[in-house]
Amino acid sequence: MIMKSIATLALSALAAPALAQTMPVPVQTISGTVLDVTAEGQSTRTPDLATISAGVVTQAADAAGAMRENATRMERVIAALKRAGIADKDLRTASISLQPQYRYGENQPPVITGYQASNSVTVKFRDIGKAGLILDALVATGANQISGPDLGLDNPAAAMDEARLDAIAKARARADLYARAAGLSVKRILSISENTMETPRPLPVMMRAQGMVAEAAKSQILPGEQELRVNLSVRFELQ
Template identity: 60%
Template sequence: MTMRSTMLLLAPAVLGVAAPALAQTAPTILPDATVLEVSAEGRTTRVPDVATIRAGVVTQGQTAAAALSENATRMTRVLAALKQAGVAQRDIRTASVALSPQYRYAENQPPAVTGYQASNSVSIRFRDVAKSGAILDALVAQGANQIDGPSLSLDQPDAALDEARANAVKIARARAELYAKAAGLSVARIVTISENGANDGSNPQPPIYAMARAMKASESTPIAAGETQVSVSVSVRFLLK
């Protein structure tokens, strides 16, 4: 677990509306009071338990109908392979369907249509990250020729986010006490807490495109979960005395 804090501001308070607080409206502060504002970030780590990967089929045909027909046949096998592997229907979502003409370009001539390309891809959530590589290999065997991902994330990030929030406030409090002591003051209480942003552990990876390969390999494609970082940034205003 690592944490850090950023942006410190020491200034006299002025009358007006304070930054939005998470729990309640900020109380009134006397004009001559001294307020310290600290922006801090709390972090924690978790092992991702969900991998999202997009897999699909790209086909070519002399006509639009031929390209779509071949694509539909192969995509049906891909979806059947997912079902057979135990992937729940709720974890399979169509990501894109496209059909486009293919052109031949020649100097001083208009583009000529040479055929059509059809594509269909699905977004798949793997709740057992360790098994996702073997399932991808099965999809390739059934006709999938385009894969990108994975994007690793947490299925239930709330507990990790709350831990990061608590860490952020703890860091802000420690920094406030340090600055108050350096200024010959002490921390009286917290005036407001505002959350500035959060990362729930989603960790999209650069796309990795894999075309169909020879299925002679004895080992499945490895997918390593590693660790993902959950973080929350807060701004805390302290009343000093």
């Protein structure tokens, strides 16, 4: 009988922590007035990173010839990028394609007249001021397809935090305004939810190079300014 009682006590001791873990957390009661406020915070930065797509399009009578010519010219383009100081981590193959070219005749099946090969790489420029000169070198080296840039920040964390602080300050100021108008005061924040937004990045007009080296010599990228935004929904308790 004594042994049975000891066993029962031991089981009870083991079960107690498990029961404590499953106990629901008490819900905090709200005794005052609830106010929901939406506020937008902003921060502005000059972009320090430009991403473009540069590639080569070649044509030949047969598929192998089109790919061979494309590979030769693309090798020169990549070598030019590396000579300009672009690191391997900032070069990534974007696409490679080979497509037949057709001649269409009335009431006739299409006839293959040749093949077109294309190869493009995504390039990140961390020194935007030199991007235009590098693009000119690419065209001179054999690139005949350029698009972009996509301008942004290499490390946007600090700018986003600045926008968050701006948003919460605006939300609190607005809550104080409503509370004073109602003869109340802000007691506490009940919840915060965030929606991150980003304004369209400036997209300078870029040339699509087709052997026009003289015009390419005027290429330049203007970074402008980028605005980062954070939209907060904040719930306050007023008393």
